[in-house]
Amino acid sequence: MGEWFREEVTYQNQASLGFKIDKLLCREKSPYQEIMIFENSFFGRVMVIDEVTMLTTRDEFVYHEMIVHPAMAVHPGIQRVLVIGAGDGGTIRELTRYDNIRTIDWVEIDGTVVELSERFLPSLTTGNHDPRVRLMVRDGVAYIKEYSGEPYDLIIIDSTDPVGPGEGLFGTPFYQSCFDILSNEGIIINQAENPHYSPEWVTGIAGKLKKIFPVFSFYQAFIPTYPSGHWLFGFASKKRDPRVPEECPAFADILKYYNREVHTAAFALPNFVRDLLG
């Protein structure tokens, strides 16, 4: 059999998604969490934080394309971006494809995740040292609360689950701070969990963001290695309509998931997901 990593995908430990560990590459405790990266002959490299699968190099393209490109297509004029979390670098890589972005401020609480990703997941970290990227290893909640610079056009909250170090990134005070430092045309995107196994997290995210932002919607993507495979992102803005992409990225032909039809389709929610929106 060999050794396996198995993630509990429902709260009650009634189902699990497991990956064979062909070769353990690292298992390291940072001040915040335990990070493990291993090889699997089908999925490539797999990163796990605190017993939760963060990514595999086989299917990470879905998550990282879909957390970045919908917002950029809705508001192609985005110049100033703030990224909270995203320690693996995948979100930064997708953002650096856009010539019109001038600044990517990147606030990740755990420098160990960034270091291990640069070492073991080089296909994700190709944007890390782009001159527009400024990495700050610190707490995102405090950063946003204290920020007094120019407003951001896009804030991406690419966090772990609402437990442990990621918890504050799902709270009303944090969302209000995001609103306050966002430009008038600005957009906030966050990873928003899954509607099958974590409906209470989903309703919590929607309930809080809808109170603060005039426009809020979920959109969804097929992510095979996350619980249920049905993953939601939150889209909040002061006025931009999320469903209508103004343009497709200039580099659209290199993408493996996102296209114009997928953009609109991602916002078409099944009835049971609509119900969670309240």
Place this chain on the structure above:
Amino acid sequence: MGEWFREEVTYQNQASLGFKIDKLLCREKSPYQEIMIFENSFFGRVMVIDEVTMLTTRDEFVYHEMIVHPAMAVHPGIQRVLVIGAGDGGTIRELTRYDNIRTIDWVEIDGTVVELSERFLPSLTTGNHDPRVRLMVRDGVAYIKEYSGEPYDLIIIDSTDPVGPGEGLFGTPFYQSCFDILSNEGIIINQAENPHYSPEWVTGIAGKLKKIFPVFSFYQAFIPTYPSGHWLFGFASKKRDPRVPEECPAFADILKYYNREVHTAAFALPNFVRDLLG
């Protein structure tokens, strides 16, 4: 830990999706396959055939709504339906919601699946004894080859994977026979596997159906308990365009997944899935 059922979700046994078995309800060998049904406190009841998860009562609504309602919305005049497989009854249940359907011929090779489903999965079998339903326990390939009655308006191939008893239901001769007994406005729907872990099955299905039918497309749904959660259905017809639903079902308010927007969105394929279409 208790006992678990774990399905290998990739060929090379590099990942598995497991369910805790709270209570085993039956485990029976038919002449064709081994059928197991157990209870799980999160997913309800789970049916497994030859070590592959067929359904859970928690999320089967996605599969069964999506294998039936898109075709019915595209061609509301459907009166004569043929179902191949579908032993658990879920597809029959969804079809019997339509008053305009006059005949549902149901050909399932394994009567044991039907019997065990009626006994242990009563929420799926509510349509089984509708007067319009005629169950024939026999081989679907032979049935279609020998059929000489009135053409069908809709043929649904609700099969297991292309191995074991389901294999013939993925072959060119079978697809050609389906074409031959389909009315001019007719539609064929089949379960078409997943593009992440079984791309060669997906390309095989597309390649064969595209040679025979003037119109062919895949559409997709989020099915948490199937490998990768990204499930495809094939839509083949002589002329009907799949993307444009003529009407929503009269009972749309009781559905948990399907709606008009989901219909159109289901046909919006990510780039890597489009590539599999050839």
